Amino acid sequence: MQYEGVLRKMQTEIGSPIQYYMLFENDFLNVNQVLDKQLQIDFLKHQCLNCGLDKPIFRQGFCKSCFFEIPATGDWIMRPELSTAHLDKEDRDLAYEKKVQLQPHIVYLANSSNIKVGVTRKSQIPTRWIDQGAHEAIEIVEVPNRYLAGITEVALKDHIGDKTNWRKMLTNNADDEDLVTWRNNLKKYIPEEAAAYFIESNSETNLEFPVLAYPSKVKSLNLDKTPSFTSKLKGIKGQYLIFEDNTVFNVRSNEGYYVALTIK
Template sequence: MQINGLLHGLVHQYQGKDQPVDYYMQIEQDKLSLNELLGQQVTISYLGQKNCIECGRKTNKTFNNGYCYPCFTTLPVNDLCIVKPHECHFEQGTCRDSSFGETHCMIPHYVYLALSSDVKVGLTRKHNELKRWVDQGAIRAIPIAELPTRRMAGELEYHLSQFMPDKTNWRKMLKGDVREVDLLALREEVYGLFPEPFKAFQYREEEWIEITYPILESLDKITSLSLDKLETIEGKLLGVKAQYLILDNGVFHAKKHAGYQIRVTA
């Protein structure tokens, strides 16, 4: 089996807590099933060219996981407020694209607790939470608040990040080095940290979401594999988690290589 083309990253489908996530590597319009390749030798070769995943422009360097510099500096998906949602400036009239703001930011968002390396707080658009949690490698997650806009969710997340992490330790996440946590009990503690204006937006689920990943075995030592250093990456596929392929000789972050022209052979 061999596929050539522009890498966009990994896409996935949640199958329920008792079934591993279905993972696919998206190359151009093709979706290569990674679950079917578990245990097989996989080769990823860089073909020497990068193209923007948005406009297709040839570029020497990609930004923010696959964009050329013009798209990085003009598209709303690449604005600083995407990673700092509490600084959303839609209502100030300075959004890069007001239609994007209407459909992505001025809509309900969840603030959640997720267990990946440790418990972290995060936010995501409502109905996008499973994609977000899987992309972060969470094994357990639960929404704790529903806010009407991205900015409000960002303000609550920013406040809670003073008391708990808002980032994932990717090495611990890939090793499966995760402490046991009762998210329902922790949620009640976190509610005590809510500022008064946000208490009305508390959101209560009866149970958390469990996520299982297609992993045959984990690595004791995590070595990052990059096509910027190696023209060819080869190894036995042991598993997939978050946006990482876990090979027997290291891990390959697919989304960081979005925009690379590659050949995958298995």
């Protein structure tokens, strides 16, 4: 069986375990059904997720010119504290920025390789946690816009990390933590502007990933260097495919790559 199309971030559905889907133009694949089967990945060309042209991918699935022009890749995406739509100030496209920035946002703690603080739109819970490979997570603050979430994250980063060790996450080498205690201990560091939005009485969410075997160590598949790859799929965690030879493939970091997937 073969599927062909441009790679995009896998879609997910909460469950025990989480269900993963690759969506193509005229078809989709439930990736869970490929577990313990041989999967061949062949890189055919690039296809920018914005202009659709066969141009080298620069970042986030976009060619270089699109990345520096479209509103979906503004600096405020990675640094929410730079959001300005609440001030009616435009970065690249004010209508788009208002649509994304002026909606409820969550500041959260997630544990994938270690406890980290992060920001996402409320509508992206628990998808954001799944994409990060977090086995447990909890909301700290729910605010009405992206700016308030951003300044809260910046304040909390002085007291807790904001990065995931992807190698540690993929080897499943992370201890369980009491996230309620962590949330309560961090309350005093929340900026005054966001203090009223602190969430007092929630519990952590636990997530189960479809993994038959974790790698003892990891080596990353680079399609530019290895345009054809075949191995048995042993798991899916975060946005990674895990193969039995310890190779891992980050689907999200390969958005914009047009591939053929063959299930053997």
